[in-house]
Amino acid sequence: MSTIESNLKNQPIVLISVLSQPVTTPPPSVLISTASSLTPNTSSPAIFHDDKPIEKYYKKNKQILFEFDQIVKDIRFQLNEQLKCLEQRIETQLSILSEVQEYFRRRSDVEFDYAKNLDNLHKQIGQRHRAQKARRETWIFQSIYKLWDTIVQDTRTHVKYHTIMSDICGKYMYDKFNEIAEDTRRMFMKCKSVGLASHEDIYKVLNELKSTMKTYHQYQSESKQAEQKLSNILQQIAKIKSAKKQKTMEKRVEKRQMKYTETKVKAFKARNDYLMTIESVNAALQKYCSDDVPDLIDCMNFGFHTSIAKCIQMYLSAQENIKRGRQITIETLNRAIADLDTIVDKQKYLEYYSSIFTIPKRIKFEPHKGDEVSTVNAQVLIRDEMQSRFIQMQNRLASLKTENDEIFKTIEATEQSLMENITTKNSDVSDLFKDLNLPQNNSKNARKEIEDYYVEKFKQYTLSSNLISRLQARHDIMQKALGATPPAGAAEDNNLISRPIKPKQIGRAPILGRPRLFGGKLLDYIQVTQQYIPLIISSCVSAINRIGLHNQGIFRVPGAQVDINQFKDAFEKGEDPLVNITGREMNSVAGVLKLYFRELKEPLFARDMFDSFISCISKLNSIINLNYSTKLT
Template identity: 40%
Template sequence: MSTPSRFKKDKEIIAEYESQVKEIRAQLVEQQKCLEQQTEMRVQLLQDLQDFFRKKSEIEMEYSRNLEKLAERFMAKTRSTKDHQQYKKDQNLLSPVNCWYLLLNQVRRESKDHATLSEIYLNNVIMRFMQISEDSTRMFKKSKEISFQLHEDLMKVLNELYTVMKTYHMYHAESISAESKLKEAEKQEEKQIGRSGDPVFHIRLEERHQRRSSVKKIEKMKEKRQAKYSENKLKSIKARNEYLLTLEATNASVFKYYIHDLSDLIDCCDLGYHASLNRALRTYLSAEYNLETSRHEGLDIIENAVDSLEPRSDKQRFMEMYPTAFCPPMKFEFQSHMGDEVCQVTAQQPVQAELMLRYQQLQSRLATLKIENEEVKKTTEATLQTIQDMVTIEDYDVSECFQHSRSTESVKSTVSETYLSKPSIAKRRANQQETEQFYFMKFREYLEGSNLITKLQAKHDLLQRTLGEGHRAEYMTTRPPNLPPKPQKHRKPRPRSQYSTKLFNGDLESFIKDSGQVIPLIVESCIRFINLYGLQHQGIFRVSGSQVEVNDIKNSFERGENPLADDQSNHDINSVAGVLKLYFRGLENPVFPKERFNDLISCISFSAAVAIYRLGGTEES
């Protein structure tokens, strides 16, 4: 390849890398915007709740007509929002927003006002929402600091990858140049040797000496170029190994950030939000239930929504709302240089000993880091549990306010002695903020340690596979060729006439107890047959077999026979697969319980997303 073409190819590789890094950088900025927008929406939601309860307290005495106007006012305000459009579409909202909608509907059902209820609204519920708003803003600022640090670390990793890639390209180019010069020297040597082979009887003595001197010079030049080529080749191999190791570490770091760290950051933003909102709304529920039992039906609906305040499901919905921001990017691929097809770490001499030493060092370092990081993790989890205990304290029950006099004085005195006591509030909030500060410090320390472990573990695993493959290759050369698996010997089943339970359309557990077969013969035999003859068959379990043959095989199994026992493939593979599907489809109790269907679907969705990422795909693919 000519020099201009080589430079053009290098520019294309660099441009492609820079484009991918630019996309990740833009995605990081978009993530921060999404989190900031979520916080603003929460603050606005909490402000609306404060306004709502304040206004509700003022118009309790006029309850019927005025409460209907209040509900209409807030419903009109939310009809134009994105949440309302989503609610009209599929009623799939974030749990706090869902509570807000149900709360508005409940207002229309309220039938009576009371001074106690008005006082609780003013001095308890509204204050809680103010505190939640302050906490949400504070949590976002602290999480934002950590996210900036993670973004900076991620960009450092990408810059490191860029540096080692450039180094690899430079050394590989020098190796190619040295190889070209060596070949040129070899051609000159061959040409000079050919000239020296001409008849010498007519050549003067002086000219003979000149030719000999020229041959020696060419030999010396060839030796120098050979040494230079060997040196550059070694540098190229080492640079490529370093590039591949850094590439693996970079992909591992990016994967960890998008799959784990990003989720943890969202959890930090959500820290205490749902639990605190739960407490505030439960205060409202307690007052409403004790005020008037005739409204229990509507309040039960709201209680169910409050019970559904779940940060995990809200986090999942939030990430689904912004798929382009939170979808992991494609893996960085090895960018070969000048047709270099070696895309694996080379463990051959003279770098094998160096790689082995590096592998041992990584193994020792990882063992130490994992122990240290595990201790930090335990401290972080214990601190998180302490914070969760603080924000989940059950202090929302106001039933005592309704056990005696319902006068305003009674309510004030009772409330002031419990939650609204200023010394108690100041002490609890000071303890909470101090614990939060310690948690975020340990959380940052844990993320930094786990990031370092992820990078080192990626390099360790790649070296382990590389060094292990050399030993396996040596072992495989001495192994005999793969043989097909031997058919398993099946013990002779009891005659079907001795069974009291059905094989097809029956209960699996009852059949196993009755027949004594740990695995029903039909399952074991069909899977064995498919394993022998059907793994390379196109359309397995999709293409239907012969119904006549399916019935024949089924009837044989019903009689206690094993029609698939022989080693001859005299049955249609689609028919055998059809019998197996027919058996599982007819079970009275399915192998996977129906009540676990949604859990399995959730697992499959997450596994599919991870698989797509590992294959270098996108969410749309």
């Protein structure tokens, strides 16, 4: 039995009876007086009764406590399930990685047996995959699964192999995959400790909420008892006609009224603390599910896809040196590597397990019987204290945000160092065809040191962000209660479109290889090629301006699909097929330009700017209508 439950059971019988009685009549009005004499006055309104009494069913303390414990139990269960799911996710990744590793090991064994044995290997892997299809249903949510599938499907085309390829697959790559698996498991255990620390932080604020809830209901009960006692003594005075006896009762009335005032102030403070703690807990849960879980997944997977990509790129280098006819295979694998995207993997995984990773329902305020105020109020008796707390919280928030930004900058610098440590491992094995010396890796200890520092800073950043989120929730609700104005810098210029602040991202990976022109990201392509206006846009627009503006149905009449595909392939290779274009092919030129914009992974007009564009257009229409109305008048 918990301490709160035992305390509630030890409450006086009077308190239990008061809690169980429904509100049918308003309590007597009391006027607090500071004078030495007190005259009964039942017609004046009480300063504490800021809400009209209504008939309503109120939950008992035990019921409220039971429901809260059930909520905490559900949250605790969900948090534990999240860690289990994340562990399952890592095991899935390692299972896929193990399959890729097994593939290369077995390929080394069958390299000398040539095409027949290699075809048998392809069939065996396909059969095992089909046999374990039920166990691998979540593989499709990993971008490395597409890479593995591409490698397996490409096995039929592997008909010429050398001893060097056997050495690469059987020695270096096998050891490299073992290293990746070891690094991934080690990183998961460290990040799991961060997740457990975040869970402990959430459990701490939930316990704080439980304590404030108990205090709130206790003080509300005491306030009701004091109010009842004051009402009884006032009724007694009203019945006494003797002035001498009334004077004798005045001290008792004054004492009861002081007690009533004291308990009411405590009740106000307890209610405000209860409401602020609820907001703090909800903010903590929101922050954890919205930001911490994705960041935790990013931290667990940091360098995982990059390491695999580098290992596979080494395999591609060997393929290029064996035969140029493998170019089609190389391009296919390059596309699979380019599709390695930890953000997409994370989003698919969270969507698949949406019931587990969803944000818990917001905890609602459970009012005490007779208390209908569900917001934080700055009562006269506690306004100065709240103002002081608000200023202190503002200063602390500013300090914490500055410190948090510095921690994130340190994380970004550490990520860069860790990524440099990963990318410095040479994936080009051309030298193996000359001296057959495998590259040595002596940076393992250095990576572990950087890794430990990175995870520690990530832990500091996560816990600091959680604290800021909770304090910000308290700050906002206190600011609303006090009627304080936001800082001057928060005002927005209505004449400008405010770009949303880009969220901080943990574990941002570099761009691998040359990004695709069609079906890729425009910013990634510009960053790698340094073409601030891609060739396809400048060439197509120039051709249309020169000879296509008078073509009937330009951008409406479809072009020849064969010509569009030829233009697409040429632009993808970096060539300009529109140098000697004729007017008859203008519809195909417009078609390939439309196809390019249509296949962009992210639209030209960013989704995060959609609301700003709509708001700008609405304001512009309002200004035009206003000007038009002014001219009419």
